[in-house]
Amino acid sequence: MGAERQKAHAAAAALGYVESGMTLGLGSGSTAEIFLRLLGERIKDGLDVRGVPTSQRTAEVARENGVPLIEVDHVDHLAVTIDGADEVDGRFQLIKGGGACLLREKIIAHASDLMVVMVDESKLVDTLGKFPLPVEVDPFGFSLTAKQIYDALKKAGVNAPDVQLRRKGDGLAPLITDGGHYILDCACGAIPDAALADRYLKEIPGVVEHGLFLGLARVVIVGEDSEARVMEL
Numbered sequence: 001m002g003a004e005r006q007k008a009h010a011a012a013a014a015l016g017y018v019e020s021g022m023t024l025g026l027g028s029g030s031t032a033e034i035f036l037r038l039l040g041e042r043i044k045d046g047l048d049v050r051g052v053p054t055s056q057r058t059a060e061v062a063r064e065n066g067v068p069l070i071e072v073d074h075v076d077h078l079a080v081t082i083d084g085a086d087e088v089d090g091r092f093q094l095i096k097g098g099g100a101c102l103l104r105e106k107i108i109a110h111a112s113d114l115m116v117v118m119v120d121e122s123k124l125v126d127t128l129g130k131f132p133l134p135v136e137v138d139p140f141g142f143s144l145t146a147k148q149i150y151d152a153l154k155k156a157g158v159n160a161p162d163v164q165l166r167r168k169g170d171g172l173a174p175l176i177t178d179g180g181h182y183i184l185d186c187a188c189g190a191i192p193d194a195a196l197a198d199r200y201l202k203e204i205p206g207v208v209e210h211g212l213f214l215g216l217a218r219v220v221i222v223g224e225d226s227e228a229r230v231m232e233l
């Protein structure tokens with residue numbers, strides 16, 4: 001209950017970064033969905049924006065709430081991306097991908113002038129890595145890729161990474177992302193040097209993208225029990 005209330009406060013504060021005429025990147029996850037509901041209300045009151053969804057689920061929720069969508073390939077500029085995160089450290093480095101949408105989220109955040117992140121207090125950490133790092137991989141040879149990810153994380157200073165294929169709710173079939181890939185969840189405990197992990201993971205051919213978002217977020221909104229705290233870099 002506490003986290004839901006905090007997410008709602010963060011989502012409401014994120015509306016402060018939205019202006020008529022903007023094309024928005026629409027993030028994925030439960031906090032992003034609260035934001036979409038609030039955005040839909042503003043649109044009914046006359047706000048004129050359109051959004052590029054970062055997942056099929058976000059596209060569905062946007063439509064349900066009357067948020068106009070635009071095809072990603074019809075857009076040459078995004079003003080603001082508004083998204084959630086699984087972890088945020090003091091340098092606004094993030095872990096994302098708990099909802100398996102990290103590839104599209106990163107493409108859209110990277111193409112945006114500004115990334116605004118909304119989190120509840122539980123997502124704030126001193127060092128990234130308590131939340132297992134999601135890595136999106138090509139299904140071909142994923143076991144080989146998993147071994148290389150293990151080695152890369154070790155080389156980046158992670159003590160004992162544990163790399164597990166994410167499965168669907170039935171616990172059997174691999175979860176398939178919107179882009180047709182697998183997710184390998186890497187329990188790290190702590191990632192002492194996120195930039196190094198980023199560099200080594202990117203060198204692996206089977207890795208499509210990973211959930212470390214470094215140097216992208218410039219605004220972090222932390223929902224608290226009675227209000228939201230806005231932090232800007």
Ligand SMILES: O=C(CO)[C@H](O)[C@H](O)COP(=O)(O)O
Nearest residue numbers: 029030031084097098099101
């Ligand atoms: O990265 C994400 C999806 O890929 C989400 O932003 C992240 O998992 C946070 O989700 P929630 O707002 O439900 O806590």
